[in-house]
Amino acid sequence: MIAVEVHNLRKEFFRRDAQRSGLRRRRRRVPALEGVSFVVERGECVAILGQNGSGKSTLVRLLSTLLLNDGGGAYIFGHDVFKEQRTVQRLVNRVSVEASFFKKMSSEENLAYAARFYGLSPRDTKRKIPEILGRVGFPTDRRHEGMEHLSRGMQQKVALARALLTAPVVLLLDEPTTGLDPRSKLEVQEFIREVRATHDATILLCTHDLNEAEVLADRVGILDRGQLIALAPPDGLKELYEVETLEQAFFAATGRTFEQEDEDVERGVFA
Amino acid sequence: MSTVPGPAPFRFSLRHEAITFGGVVERNWYLIKRYFWWELAFFVWSLANTLTIVFIAKGIKAAGGHIDVNRATTTLLIGAVIWSFLGLVFEFMTETVAWERWEGTIEYTFMAPLRRPVHLFGVGIFAVLYGVFRSAVLFVVVAAMFGLHMPNANFLAAAVVLAIASISFMGVGTMTSVLPLISPEKGAQLGFIAQGTLLVISGVYYPVSVLPVWMRWLSTISPATYTLRGIRHAILDGSPLTSLWGDIWPLIIIGIVAFPLGVWIFRRGEIYAKKHGKLKRSG
Numbered sequence: 001m002i003a004v005e006v007h008n009l010r011k012e013f014f015r016r017d018a019q020r021s022g023l024r025r026r027r028r029r030v031p032a033l034e035g036v037s038f039v040v041e042r043g044e045c046v047a048i049l050g051q052n053g054s055g056k057s058t059l060v061r062l063l064s065t066l067l068l069n070d071g072g073g074a075y076i077f078g079h080d081v082f083k084e085q086r087t088v089q090r091l092v093n094r095v096s097v098e099a100s101f102f103k104k105m106s107s108e109e110n111l112a113y114a115a116r117f118y119g120l121s122p123r124d125t126k127r128k129i130p131e132i133l134g135r136v137g138f139p140t141d142r143r144h145e146g147m148e149h150l151s152r153g154m155q156q157k158v159a160l161a162r163a164l165l166t167a168p169v170v171l172l173l174d175e176p177t178t179g180l181d182p183r184s185k186l187e188v189q190e191f192i193r194e195v196r197a198t199h200d201a202t203i204l205l206c207t208h209d210l211n212e213a214e215v216l217a218d219r220v221g222i223l224d225r226g227q228l229i230a231l232a233p234p235d236g237l238k239e240l241y242e243v244e245t246l247e248q249a250f251f252a253a254t255g256r257t258f259e260q261e262d263e264d265v266e267r268g269v270f271a
Numbered sequence: 272m273s274t275v276p277g278p279a280p281f282r283f284s285l286r287h288e289a290i291t292f293g294g295v296v297e298r299n300w301y302l303i304k305r306y307f308w309w310e311l312a313f314f315v316w317s318l319a320n321t322l323t324i325v326f327i328a329k330g331i332k333a334a335g336g337h338i339d340v341n342r343a344t345t346t347l348l349i350g351a352v353i354w355s356f357l358g359l360v361f362e363f364m365t366e367t368v369a370w371e372r373w374e375g376t377i378e379y380t381f382m383a384p385l386r387r388p389v390h391l392f393g394v395g396i397f398a399v400l401y402g403v404f405r406s407a408v409l410f411v412v413v414a415a416m417f418g419l420h421m422p423n424a425n426f427l428a429a430a431v432v433l434a435i436a437s438i439s440f441m442g443v444g445t446m447t448s449v450l451p452l453i454s455p456e457k458g459a460q461l462g463f464i465a466q467g468t469l470l471v472i473s474g475v476y477y478p479v480s481v482l483p484v485w486m487r488w489l490s491t492i493s494p495a496t497y498t499l500r501g502i503r504h505a506i507l508d509g510s511p512l513t514s515l516w517g518d519i520w521p522l523i524i525i526g527i528v529a530f531p532l533g534v535w536i537f538r539r540g541e542i543y544a545k546k547h548g549k550l551k552r553s554g
Contacts, residue, residue: 013548061551064382068545089384100375100552102298104305113301116294117383119287146305162379 003077003170003202004040004063009033010071011058032058034226035072045196045203046231047217049210049250055226056206057096060174063204064094076170090118093168097175099155103148107133107158110147111165118166125165132161135194137187153184160191164199171195173205177212185212192216210246220246224254291385295393299363303401314405317358321351321413324476342507345419348410349503350475356406356433357440357466357495363398364444365462367391369451375552387541388534391448395441395530403433423509431512432501435522439494442529443469449540455549469495494525 011033016026033055040046050056061067063074065085074081076088101110111133112125120128130140136157147155156176163171173192177185189212195201207213213220214234221231230237230253234246241252303310328343367390371377380390414421447465451458472486473479473495479487490496501518504510512519544550 058548061378061548064378066378066382066545066550067548068542086384086386089382092382094379094382096378098375098552100379102302102374102376105298105301109298109301113294113298114379114383116297117291117380117385119284119290121290122293 001042001077002039002075003042003044004038004204005075005078006039006059006063006072007037007074008072009036009059009062009069009074011055011062011067012070031226033062036223036226036228037072038221038228038231040202040204042202043196043200044219045192045205045217046219046221047205047207047213048221048223048228049207049213049246050223051208051256054223056208056223057174058226059223060094060096060172060204060206063170064092064172065089091168092170092172093163093166094172094174095156095159095163095176097178099147099152099159101147101155101158104146106144106146107138107150107161108143110158111162114162115165120165128165129161132165133158136161136164136191151184153180153187156180156184156188157191160188164195167199169201171201171203173203173207175207175209176205177207177209189216210250214246222250222253229253288386288389292389292393295390296397299394299397299401314409317355317405317409318412321348321355321409322416324348324351325413325417327476341420344417345414345421345507346503347476348413348417348419349506350470350499351413352406352410353495353499353502354466354470354475355409356402357470359402359405360395360398360437360440361444361447361462361466363394363401364391364441364448365451365459367394367448369459372451372455372552377550377552381541381550387538391445391534391537392441392530394448395437395444398444399437399441403430403437421506424506425509425511426506428510428512428515429502429505432498432505432515432519432522435519435526436494436498436501438526439522439529442526442531442533443494445530445533446536448533449537452537452540452544452549469493472496474499491521492525494522494529497522497525 010031012029012031014027015030036055036059038046048056048059058067062069063076063081065081065088069082076091079087079091081088101107102113105113108129111129112122115125115128130143133140133143138154138157138161142150147158150158160176176192177188180188192203192205193216196203205213205217218233219231220234220237222229222237230240232240237246237249238244241249243249243252325344325347328338328340328347331338331343332340368377371380443465447462450461454461472482472489473493474482474490475495479490479496482490497518501515501522504515504518541550
């Protein structure tokens with residue numbers, strides 16, 4: 001069964017040029033995604049690798065209904081992401097690189113606020129919040145503390161709890177471990193594995209952590225300058241490019257090392 | 272595309288809408304609690320601001336003018352309190368987007384299955400309830416400081432006028448709340464321009480009759496005109512609701528038009544923001 005279907009998806013942004021044409025600055029189109037197509041099977045975990053500015057976040061934001069497309073289509077369990085937004089919103093949740101909470105509010109209050117939008121009543125959240133915080137390894141006795149007093153790793157665990165509280169069938173993870181210390185990173189990765197094992201969740205993981213992609217994903221895609229240039233199981237990618245590591249495969253596919261930033265600064269602004 | 276069986280589509284449910292509405296109100300309550308000392312500081316600022324206006328009546332008397340200080344002070348106080356009330360409602364409505372963008376939660380709120388009218392109505396209702404409470408306290412404190420006498424005041428009629436007017440204010444506030452969606456940098460400040468403009472043409476501290484003709488024409492479409500006039504009649508002259516009908520029916524009509532129009536404008540703004548990638552956190 002297909003959980004996520006992306007067909008020839010295009011997104012572009014307008015960018016004002018530094019040079020002026022008369023009194024006005026000229027505007028030019030900057031493509032963020034160019035004809036991206038792929039499918040993700042139900043229960044599968046697909047990782048999308050790419051440098052900063054490659055279009056990973058644009059892809060996640062399109063699938064989470066935060067952007068409108070300029071061409072092509074995207075479907076979640078057959079529902080058009082751009083025409084059936086409310087249905088798609090009920091099926092999808094997301095964890096991004098920034099935990100993003102009301103900093104003065106406690107984790108419990110933040111989770112309750114988010115859960116209400118998915119129809120969870122105060123009675124539901126009173127029971128579920130301590131339970132789910134415990135599962136992500138968050139000390140439940142700290143759930144009344146303001147978010148501003150929690151470490152980055154703790155905040156990211158609350159972000160995972162927020163996503164899971166709404167029981168999404170498609171989980172979009174946009175660099176969920178970037179900036180975390182090694183221990184927190186391992187804990188989050190372990191939890192993602194547990195979610196896959198215990199929930200009926202399909203995961204799209206956008207990352208620039210090659211190791212994370214290799215250990216968590218069934219298939220790995222390489223997104224370069226808005227184009228998906230490869231998508232295969234990690235070993236398949238290595239075979240395809242006749243190399244031994246994912247990093248070498250990335251270099252072979254894009255002609256650049258993984259650490260190199262995308263030279264096109266304009267792309268980085270949007271994608 | 273291929274159509275495949277999957278999870279059941281999301282359907283409308285009154286219970287779900289009630290829970291989401293409660294969530295919006297609940298969040299604002301949490302924030303008021305967490306920022307209590309700031310709220311107190313802003314109240315002191317509102318009080319100081321109101322006093323600068325209300326002292327004008329005594330100032331005119333001291334300068335040799337012949338006015339009824341009690342009536343003039345009450346007239347100015349009503350204007351200043353409505354200014355404060357409107358400021359708070361607009362601030363909450365505008366912060367629907369601006370605050371969430373600053374905290375970074377904007378993406379999570381706008382990707383949730385939350386109907387925009389329910390979202391905006393929830394923010395508006397909380398703003399009105401909190402605004403009524405704060406304005407009432409402000410009115411009582413200043414009236415007590417000046418020892419104002421309002422023997423004929425019909426506070427119930429004034430409250431009914433304010434309640435009816437609040438729907439219109441929520442509508443106008445919804446229109447201004449779209450501004451930070453379109454212009455993340457300066458949109459929130461534009462809300463203050465809307466607030467000031469609305470009150471200038473509505474006779475906030477003076478009768479509308481002193482305005483130039485073109486401003487008087489504009490005052491007929493401003494809900495603040497009818498609110499200020501109705502509340503002043505109720506408090507200064509003790510007018511019953513039946514006598515205030517001339518101010519109430521325009522408020523009902525403006526309210527019926529303003530809120531749905533505000534939601535429609537907000538939705539247009541949301542589509543624009545989604546097309547141009549503006550629906551994201553600051554920084």
